[in-house]
Amino acid sequence: MKIAVIGTGYVGLVAGTCFAESGHDVTCIDVDLKKIEALKRGQIPIYEPGLEELVHRNIAARRLHFTDDLNAAVGPSQVVFIAVGTPEGETGRADLQYVLNAAEQVGRALRHYTVIVDKSTVPVGTADRVSAAVARNTQYEFDVVSNPEFLKEGAALEDFLKPDRVVIGTNSERARKIMGELYAPFVRTENPILFMDPRSAELTKYAANAMLATRISFMNDIAALCERVGADAEMVRKGMGSDKRIGYSFLYPGIGYGGSCFPKDVKALMATARDVGLEFDLLRAVENTNARQKRCLLTKALKHYGDVSNRTFGVWGLAFKPKTDDMREAPSVELIEGLLGKGARVQCHDPVATEVAQRYFGDRVLYAPTCYDAAEGVDGLFLVTEWNEFRHPDMKRLKALMKSPVIFDGRNVFDPRRARDEGFTYFGIGRGQ
Numbered sequence: 001m002k003i004a005v006i007g008t009g010y011v012g013l014v015a016g017t018c019f020a021e022s023g024h025d026v027t028c029i030d031v032d033l034k035k036i037e038a039l040k041r042g043q044i045p046i047y048e049p050g051l052e053e054l055v056h057r058n059i060a061a062r063r064l065h066f067t068d069d070l071n072a073a074v075g076p077s078q079v080v081f082i083a084v085g086t087p088e089g090e091t092g093r094a095d096l097q098y099v100l101n102a103a104e105q106v107g108r109a110l111r112h113y114t115v116i117v118d119k120s121t122v123p124v125g126t127a128d129r130v131s132a133a134v135a136r137n138t139q140y141e142f143d144v145v146s147n148p149e150f151l152k153e154g155a156a157l158e159d160f161l162k163p164d165r166v167v168i169g170t171n172s173e174r175a176r177k178i179m180g181e182l183y184a185p186f187v188r189t190e191n192p193i194l195f196m197d198p199r200s201a202e203l204t205k206y207a208a209n210a211m212l213a214t215r216i217s218f219m220n221d222i223a224a225l226c227e228r229v230g231a232d233a234e235m236v237r238k239g240m241g242s243d244k245r246i247g248y249s250f251l252y253p254g255i256g257y258g259g260s261c262f263p264k265d266v267k268a269l270m271a272t273a274r275d276v277g278l279e280f281d282l283l284r285a286v287e288n289t290n291a292r293q294k295r296c297l298l299t300k301a302l303k304h305y306g307d308v309s310n311r312t313f314g315v316w317g318l319a320f321k322p323k324t325d326d327m328r329e330a331p332s333v334e335l336i337e338g339l340l341g342k343g344a345r346v347q348c349h350d351p352v353a354t355e356v357a358q359r360y361f362g363d364r365v366l367y368a369p370t371c372y373d374a375a376e377g378v379d380g381l382f383l384v385t386e387w388n389e390f391r392h393p394d395m396k397r398l399k400a401l402m403k404s405p406v407i408f409d410g411r412n413v414f415d416p417r418r419a420r421d422e423g424f425t426y427f428g429i430g431r432g433q
């Protein structure tokens with residue numbers, strides 16, 4: 001099939017590359033000419049394990065192309081994906097200007113019956129609005145399908161190539177057949193395509209992300225309780241997760257969820273509910289807990305030191321989670337800004353996010369080449385992102401480097417007893433202090 005993908009962000013680039021990998025002829029489109037030129041040379045703008053290699057392979061096989069000419073790419077395509085950004089707009093609502101603008105351009109570019117797919121995370125009812133925007137600009141037949149993406153940064157290829165499920169929202173039999181064919185290589189009996197109406201598909205994406213955010217905030221509240229009653233949230237997590245109805249994933253207490261999706265999608269779902277006269281109180285609480293949790297390491301530090309001014313702190317990890325350089329809504333930003341605001345000095349290390357971090361902090365922090373350099377001479381060390389390389393440090397070396405051996409473990413990576421036995425003052429999340 002000939003496919004066009006509009007938007008070469010995370011979702012668009014991964015989807016386009018994976019469809020090319022399964023043998024289709026894919027053209028990815030972006031308005032950013034610089035990005036397109038770089039992509040043509042095989043340089044990808046994000047850090048995502050395995051993606052660059054797959055892009056190279058498919059460019060070489062002439063199945064993957066990049067252009068800024070939407071008209072030329074959309075015209076001959078049978079399926080057109082809209083994968084442009086839906087940033088947070090007014091009062092938490094998703095800003096649809098890029099999606100609707102793309103839809104109008106697609107309308108003008110159509111040359112025959114085409115399936116137009118909303119891949120971006122869009123609020124309920126967007127398929128109808130996209131449909132109207134296309135219809136205003138074309139005489140050709142088309143169907144608009146909602147096909148939300150569930151991929152996680154850092155595991156995007158795996159998630160796309162072996163999805164838990166593929167959600168396809170359409171009322172058209174013709175579109176259903178084409179979409180079924182397109183996704184056939186990626187699905188199995190136990191990982192099926194779920195066909196549904198467009199509105200249910202649109203809502204599924206928000207409901208899934210909001211549910212995951214809720215689990216995290218729930219655990220963070222349990223962790224706060226553990227700290228006050230002398231229980232260990234890690235044991236409670238295991239005890240709960242072993243119940244098949246609950247399961248182990250997304251129950252890790254930490255320093256709050258970040259990234260480009262959860263914060264924005266929780267807000268957007270609340271706005272959707274408000275628009276139809278519902279107040280989603282549960283999600284308001286999820287947000288409040290998350291805001292508190294993002295401040296929790298700073299709160300612990302202020303309690304421990306009293307005053308942090310003129311003290312130096314090490315920070316391990318800047319990305320909002322491992323295996324990405326994405327710092328959008330990262331808890332590291334709030335922590336570091338908080339420390340700097342209180343007059344402390346910060347020396348940080350992240351395996352891949354240093355360049356991105358410079359956009360946030362400029363020369364207000366020190367960027368250490370290794371995690372041990374970040375710990376040198378510090379009054380305390382914050383573990384913010386659970387990169388594997390931070391999991392088993394040489395504790396003796398670490399202690400010798402630090403001015404005072406205090407660890408604030410924002411991801412419960414270390415064993416508190418071992419850390420204390422090694423002579424550290426240890427603070428975790430929900431670990432019974």
Ligand code: UDX
Pocket residue numbers: 149150151152153154209212216249250251252253254255256257258259260261262320321
């Ligand atoms: C998320 C969804 O998982 C994905 O399906 C959707 O398409 C986009 O949004 P992503 O933003 O890449 O993906 O990150 P994810 O791995 O889900 O983590 C989100 C945040 O939750 C991170 O800040 C992470 O540190 C935090 N988290 C996750 C916890 O604090 N505890 C957990 O148990 C799990």
